[in-house]
Amino acid sequence: MREQRYDLERAIGSWRHSLELRRIFLKDDLDELEDHLRKEILRLTKDGAKPKQAFLTASESLGNQVELENAYQPVRFGKHKRSQSFLNEMLFGLSMLKHYVHISLRSFRRHAVQTCITVSGLSLALVASLVIVLYVQDELSYDRFHEDAESVHRIRSARDGDYRALMPASMAEALSTDYPDIQSVVRLFKHWEVPLISNGDMGSYEQSFYFADSSFFDVFTFELLRGNSKKALNQPNSVLLTESSARRYFGEEDPIGQTIRYKGGTDLIVTGILADIPANSHIHPDFVASMSTLPLVSYSRIMEEWAVFYTYVRTRPGVSADQLEEAIEPLRARMAGARTNFELDAQPLTSIHLRSQMSSELEANGDIRFMFMLISIGVLVLLIASINHVNIATARAMKRAREVAVRKVAGAKRAEVIQQFYVEAFVLVFVSLVVSVGIVFAFSSFLENVTGKELLLSNVSVNLLLAGLALSLVMGLMAGSYPALFLSRFQPARVLKGAFVSSRSGRRLRNLLVVAQFSASAVLIVVTLMVSKQIAHIQSVDLGFNSDNVLAIPVPGQETRSQYASMRNAWLQNSSVVSVAATASSYPGKRHSDGHTLRRLEDGPEDIHVVQRNWVDAHYFETMGISFLSGAGFHDDPSQNLRSIILNETAARTLGWSEPETATGEMVFVNPESDSLAFQIVGIVRDFNYESLHSEIGPLFFTSTHFPTIVLARVAENNLAGTVLDLQQTWKLFTDSPFTWSLLDMELESLYQADVKWGGMLRISTLFALFIACLGLLGLAAFIAETRTREIGIRKALGASSAGIVILVSKEFAVLILAAVLIAVPLSMMAVEEWLSTFAYRTELGVDVFLIGALILMATGLITVSYHAARAATAQPSVSLRSSE
Amino acid sequence: MISKELVGASVRPILLSILAKEDSYGYEIIQSVREYSFGQLVWKDGSLYPVLHRMEDEGFIESYWQKTESGRRRKYYRISSGGKAQLEQERHQWLQVDAILARLWGLQPRLAV
Numbered sequence: 001m002r003e004q005r006y007d008l009e010r011a012i013g014s015w016r017h018s019l020e021l022r023r024i025f026l027k028d029d030l031d032e033l034e035d036h037l038r039k040e041i042l043r044l045t046k047d048g049a050k051p052k053q054a055f056l057t058a059s060e061s062l063g064n065q066v067e068l069e070n071a072y073q074p075v076r077f078g079k080h081k082r083s084q085s086f087l088n089e090m091l092f093g094l095s096m097l098k099h100y101v102h103i104s105l106r107s108f109r110r111h112a113v114q115t116c117i118t119v120s121g122l123s124l125a126l127v128a129s130l131v132i133v134l135y136v137q138d139e140l141s142y143d144r145f146h147e148d149a150e151s152v153h154r155i156r157s158a159r160d161g162d163y164r165a166l167m168p169a170s171m172a173e174a175l176s177t178d179y180p181d182i183q184s185v186v187r188l189f190k191h192w193e194v195p196l197i198s199n200g201d202m203g204s205y206e207q208s209f210y211f212a213d214s215s216f217f218d219v220f221t222f223e224l225l226r227g228n229s230k231k232a233l234n235q236p237n238s239v240l241l242t243e244s245s246a247r248r249y250f251g252e253e254d255p256i257g258q259t260i261r262y263k264g265g266t267d268l269i270v271t272g273i274l275a276d277i278p279a280n281s282h283i284h285p286d287f288v289a290s291m292s293t294l295p296l297v298s299y300s301r302i303m304e305e306w307a308v309f310y311t312y313v314r315t316r317p318g319v320s321a322d323q324l325e326e327a328i329e330p331l332r333a334r335m336a337g338a339r340t341n342f343e344l345d346a347q348p349l350t351s352i353h354l355r356s357q358m359s360s361e362l363e364a365n366g367d368i369r370f371m372f373m374l375i376s377i378g379v380l381v382l383l384i385a386s387i388n389h390v391n392i393a394t395a396r397a398m399k400r401a402r403e404v405a406v407r408k409v410a411g412a413k414r415a416e417v418i419q420q421f422y423v424e425a426f427v428l429v430f431v432s433l434v435v436s437v438g439i440v441f442a443f444s445s446f447l448e449n450v451t452g453k454e455l456l457l458s459n460v461s462v463n464l465l466l467a468g469l470a471l472s473l474v475m476g477l478m479a480g481s482y483p484a485l486f487l488s489r490f491q492p493a494r495v496l497k498g499a500f501v502s503s504r505s506g507r508r509l510r511n512l513l514v515v516a517q518f519s520a521s522a523v524l525i526v527v528t529l530m531v532s533k534q535i536a537h538i539q540s541v542d543l544g545f546n547s548d549n550v551l552a553i554p555v556p557g558q559e560t561r562s563q564y565a566s567m568r569n570a571w572l573q574n575s576s577v578v579s580v581a582a583t584a585s586s587y588p589g590k591r592h593s594d595g596h597t598l599r600r601l602e603d604g605p606e607d608i609h610v611v612q613r614n615w616v617d618a619h620y621f622e623t624m625g626i627s628f629l630s631g632a633g634f635h636d637d638p639s640q641n642l643r644s645i646i647l648n649e650t651a652a653r654t655l656g657w658s659e660p661e662t663a664t665g666e667m668v669f670v671n672p673e674s675d676s677l678a679f680q681i682v683g684i685v686r687d688f689n690y691e692s693l694h695s696e697i698g699p700l701f702f703t704s705t706h707f708p709t710i711v712l713a714r715v716a717e718n719n720l721a722g723t724v725l726d727l728q729q730t731w732k733l734f735t736d737s738p739f740t741w742s743l744l745d746m747e748l749e750s751l752y753q754a755d756v757k758w759g760g761m762l763r764i765s766t767l768f769a770l771f772i773a774c775l776g777l778l779g780l781a782a783f784i785a786e787t788r789t790r791e792i793g794i795r796k797a798l799g800a801s802s803a804g805i806v807i808l809v810s811k812e813f814a815v816l817i818l819a820a821v822l823i824a825v826p827l828s829m830m831a832v833e834e835w836l837s838t839f840a841y842r843t844e845l846g847v848d849v850f851l852i853g854a855l856i857l858m859a860t861g862l863i864t865v866s867y868h869a870a871r872a873a874t875a876q877p878s879v880s881l882r883s884s885e
Numbered sequence: 886m887i888s889k890e891l892v893g894a895s896v897r898p899i900l901l902s903i904l905a906k907e908d909s910y911g912y913e914i915i916q917s918v919r920e921y922s923f924g925q926l927v928w929k930d931g932s933l934y935p936v937l938h939r940m941e942d943e944g945f946i947e948s949y950w951q952k953t954e955s956g957r958r959r960k961y962y963r964i965s966s967g968g969k970a971q972l973e974q975e976r977h978q979w980l981q982v983d984a985i986l987a988r989l990w991g992l993q994p995r996l997a998v
Contacts, residue, residue, distance in 0.1 A: 028960070029934065029938075031957075031958050031960070032911060032934060032959075032960045033931065033934065034957075035910070035911075035912065035953075035957060035958070035959050035960070036911050036912045036930060036934075038957075039912040040912065040930070061929070061930050062929070062930045062931040063929040063930065063931030063932060067929060067931060067932070068931045068932075071929070071931055071932040071934075071935045072934075072935045072938075074935070074939075075935040075936075075938045075939045075942070
């Protein structure tokens, strides 16, 4: 009776289903095997076997699941993935994934504290690296918005490796006519003095006023919202405004066809409106006037005589910088003349922002080395956080070993256990990613302050998502790999028999990783301290002049300038005004006029030297606290100074006087190409740092001016605001022009803003790194204190003091941290050396920095550890000895 | 009983030879092997299929599906031209081995007959 009720179809069905679960078989395989099974059963039943017996015999002779799988494995490996059962595969994978996620969450709940530690570490690291990725991405995107940006180059000249981008105007003409590889050429000019732009009674000094050829739009792809890009810059006295500057000057009125006044003298007609320049451009003109305007508003022979133009070319597509340099070789030869060390260089537009650090850049550029440093910091921070997970996961291995053993006994293969631990790591990382994206958004304004970029406004969602996913992937692999491989290796039989003891190699690895973490933190701490030290050094270095309480007051317009002498006298009546001077061009901390040449009277025509220049009055040196090495300086009466010149020490040396002070009284030619009368040297001034501490002091000379564009006034320290008000009152007596002023001290500080910002970013990432490393240490210390509860209990029962126990537990970590410091010293020295080399004036690498760094690290590390050590040490032995684990 | 190694070595020429006679399917192939070897050559039925799949991957045999009388699908195998060439080669090698052993043992080589 029983046999008759045996359901053969059901038996075959469940046999087939159990094979289905072994994912190696395709549907075709199952059909084929089932066909075989049925044939055999049929044969056996015909021979008189009962259905159940026949089924058992047939399936036995076909082979059990494991045998079948082993037989198929070598043939099938990798093949079933491609099969049409892909969907099944996915479904199966999903259900396993769900299971793994479920197990992971359960394990997280059980170890909530350690999970929190790992997640906060991972999130902070992701925040830091997300910001870094966005920042670096933004820096790398500079000037790539131009159409076929690879075909645009800036032409520079180089003499003995000293690059300058300021070219004579004639170069562009030669380039655009003689060279077929070059499609179009544009010259840019930006005045070193800041012009006053006005519309009626509204005016302000515009930092970003450019002059450009009409080919501006052939070379650059700046969007022109209104006007005709072919014609807008054709006529003299035409100007383009960006949308924002147009709004500033004209409000809601239509600006096209209206005029703005340049330096209180010339009216320029607005012929077009530019879209605001993208932030990731190496130039940000607010105004672009036609190049033909320049001789009308500036020195009339500027186009013929001065080398002050930035020259950009657009080549035919596909012409490389090298090919371009080769093509313009005839031009180089012509310009070089007798000089052998003169080169022309084509600088790709897209590399200007990160790879160009000349003294005469149009705007402050970024630095590719900072990018590398930032990326290294990002990787370090990610690594530190990943190590936390590795350490905590392997420390818990003993407890997980049983779980792994049971899984394996139940049929899990090693690959599946590995998958499980990877899933666990990725779930952690994913949770952290969500947290970190939340943090980035919540603190976006703070982050933008620190980085100085609007990181989250532009195409944020895609970039942030991609960056986040990529980083999580890297992090999941970094954090998940070791635990997965390590934990999946356990032999179930040995673990379940109790043979598994905390492995020594695991502990050694953890110690190693802790050392790595703290070395990384130590490097960052030392680098941060060094950067702070360098920034402090810059602020304290003797610049060679005195910038305290000096006001810089621009003098707009010819009419105001003509009043200068009497206004100066009126100001000097004020007892708070110490001294007043004038310059026609620049003052310390600002760009100085570039590309002038000097030659000694007795030297041949090839011995000319490129130098910088300033035009000042007789009071400039006294007001700025610049001292004379020899000579008396300019005469009070400007008419006596027409052929007088003052050099700085470096200029005198460059010209060939090995003892600069002896040069006074000698004669030199200034720009001998255009001026054949010699000047007499009436003084040599001590070198002072006239541009920035990033660059060495170059050769500089002064000629006299009676054309003040900026007045420098040194005033008494007390009641600065009152004095400024007094000065303004006096000013109003002489002119209607706006009175504006700035403090030289503050302007000088702004020169180092990039370094200060950089220092700030470093400090924050260091804090991040140290904090994350300490989080990991906290987790590890908690774990170790826990596993040593009994040992500590016994020690206490035998009479050890609480203090002794704290030292016992802390000692282990102290050794690790010390090792970390030792490793970090040479690494951080290398890193700092690199950065310091960008300064001409650098602080010394001192022992103090390393000592302070070590102390900070020791202190934070030990405070972290001792919390748990103290908790373990103060526990009652009677309680801790009763604990079961 | 023939050893596992020898079974492993001979399975391909045997399968190719059977399929050279006519197209066949797994169960039937096993039955033929059993008949021809008088039960001397025994393998786990299930281990035949992976071998067939591999030979199919290698291009020696081809497979196609046919409906059986009961309406189920059945997978048939047939020898390809590559398989025929392979069989010829295997045959040649087996005859050589047989000849060597025969000479060593002072017997008439029989495979060659």
